[in-house]
Amino acid sequence: MSTDLHTLSGAFAIDALTAEEAEQFRTHLEGCAACREEVRELREAAARMGEVEAVAPPAALKARVLAAADRTAQQPPKVVRLEEREDSGRRRWAPRLAAAAAAAVVVVGGAIGIGQIAGDDGTTLQAGVVRVFEAEDARTAEVDTSQGVVRVATSPGRGEMAVDTSGLRPLDEEHVYQVWSIADGTPSSVVVLPDPDRGASMEMPAAGTQVAITVEPAGGSEQPTTEPIVAVDPGEV
Amino acid sequence: MAGEPGLRLVTSYDGVDVDVLVGRVARGDGQAFEQLYDELSAAVYGLARRVVRDPSRAEDVTQDVFLEVWRKAARFDSTLGRARTWVMTIAHRRAVDAVRRNEAAKRSDSHGVPDEVSHDEAADRVIAAEERGAVRDCLETLTELQLESVRLAYFNGYTYNEVATLLDKPLPTIKTRMRDGLIRLRDCLEGAR
Numbered sequence: 235m236s237t238d239l240h241t242l243s244g245a246f247a248i249d250a251l252t253a254e255e256a257e258q259f260r261t262h263l264e265g266c267a268a269c270r271e272e273v274r275e276l277r278e279a280a281a282r283m284g285e286v287e288a289v290a291p292p293a294a295l296k297a298r299v300l301a302a303a304d305r306t307a308q309q310p311p312k313v314v315r316l317e318e319r320e321d322s323g324r325r326r327w328a329p330r331l332a333a334a335a336a337a338a339v340v341v342v343g344g345a346i347g348i349g350q351i352a353g354d355d356g357t358t359l360q361a362g363v364v365r366v367f368e369a370e371d372a373r374t375a376e377v378d379t380s381q382g383v384v385r386v387a388t389s390p391g392r393g394e395m396a397v398d399t400s401g402l403r404p405l406d407e408e409h410v411y412q413v414w415s416i417a418d419g420t421p422s423s424v425v426v427l428p429d430p431d432r433g434a435s436m437e438m439p440a441a442g443t444q445v446a447i448t449v450e451p452a453g454g455s456e457q458p459t460t461e462p463i464v465a466v467d468p469g470e471v
Numbered sequence: 472m473a474g475e476p477g478l479r480l481v482t483s484y485d486g487v488d489v490d491v492l493v494g495r496v497a498r499g500d501g502q503a504f505e506q507l508y509d510e511l512s513a514a515v516y517g518l519a520r521r522v523v524r525d526p527s528r529a530e531d532v533t534q535d536v537f538l539e540v541w542r543k544a545a546r547f548d549s550t551l552g553r554a555r556t557w558v559m560t561i562a563h564r565r566a567v568d569a570v571r572r573n574e575a576a577k578r579s580d581s582h583g584v585p586d587e588v589s590h591d592e593a594a595d596r597v598i599a600a601e602e603r604g605a606v607r608d609c610l611e612t613l614t615e616l617q618l619e620s621v622r623l624a625y626f627n628g629y630t631y632n633e634v635a636t637l638l639d640k641p642l643p644t645i646k647t648r649m650r651d652g653l654i655r656l657r658d659c660l661e662g663a664r
Contacts, residue, residue: 241643244650245631249567250624252632274552276650279657280625281559284518286606287626291516291533292526296508299534303504303541311497311545 243269247276261406264449264460359398363433366396375471379463381411384447388438388471395445395468396435399427402463405449412450414458416465417443426454441469493554497544504541511555512537515562521626522566532569536562563625570628609659617652620645 239262245251246259263270359367366372369389377384383401388394399411413424413434424445425434439445446462448455487510495503515536519529539561547557610618616638623634635645 248625250631276653278556281556285514287517287521288513289517
């Protein structure tokens with residue numbers, strides 16, 4: 235972590251960075267648990283400073299706000315938590331993932347054509363990935379994450395699954411996406427994705443095993459160091 | 472609520488549990504949303520007024536904040552902080568966005584001079600006096616430069632770059648003072664609670 239970047243936590247916490255700087259700092263936060271904690275605390279202090287300014291709004295505003303909310307759809311819970319958990323050294327993967335998997339997946343159903351996968355934007359998925367998406371019995375799903383869209387395909391017939399990660403935001407040189415399988419709350423690395431445009435395919439994991447993607451320091455990690463941006467139960471796809 | 476401002480003292484840290492309310496809002500509970508509005512609208516609107524100045528724009532910001540809270544309540548993660556802080560963080564970001572979007576040109580006139588917290592609206596304020604006192608006392612523990620940096624950024628919506636220009640100080644100095652100032656405020660409030 236660069237000391238220079240770290241000192242931006244104060245400015246970040248009170249929205250005093252330009253949009254570009256804030257974006258950079260957000261990327262930095264993904265890999266820095268101490269920074270996230272600090273930002274959280276500084277925001278709380280700032281919020282209390284802000285609350286001192288409290289002034290009752292005009293009474294008519296309330297009806298306006300309630301009526302507007304009444305016309306507005308709510309977003310579903312997020313699958314994504316780029317948050318590192320350090321409690322007692324043991325990550326609480328299982329319960330979070332179970333909830334995530336239940337909420338996550340928009341099933342598209344049926345195979346997606348190669349054109350859609352390879353995309354008009356020149357992405358180059360590995361052949362093994364395309365094969366799963368194109369399988370006769372392919373089941374596919376799209377999951378929104380904080381880093382972009384991930385497509386998942388499973389082919390029970392082939393006994394394979396694949397992830398199309400080409401919709402994920404490219405990371406800086408110091409970070410990579412890493413795919414994990416999680417059985418009984420224990421993650422094991424499936425593959426590090428230096429180039430998300432290529433996606434990844436793998437054997438269909440055993441029932442009850444979940445597949446997750448995290449952002450890791452370049453080269454990948456032995457164990458996940460951040461919360462997954464996405465977690466799916468392949469059996470649910 | 473807003474009928475008789477000043478008569479209703481809202482204590483910030485006991486009474487309504489904002490975290491619980493947000494959890495209910497996440498499940499589409501309109502009544503909880505109304506309670507949340509009653510609990511936090513003065514804080515949100517007051518901050519918006521302070522940052523954007525124009526009362527009708529502050530109302531728009533307030534509406535946008537509560538709609539964002541309504542839409543995103545299911546995404547609020549209590550392990551990342553308190554719901555009250557979450558709402559105020561949204562409020563601040565939206566207020567600052569409003570200022571940056573529309574007032575870049577006018578800013579040199581209307582925001583050019585560092586604005587002191589005006590205490591003359593005290594009758595309108597609905598925050599508990601002791602909380603206000605604690606925050607004020609803690610702000611006084613900041614050095615002048617720390618305080619000025621934090622205030623210009625937080626209440627005027629300046630970037631740290633702009634603050635540095637305005638105060639004619641090197642960028643790294645302002646960056647550091649902003650952080651040190653907030654850390655001091657945090658530590659002081661932590662001790663005062």
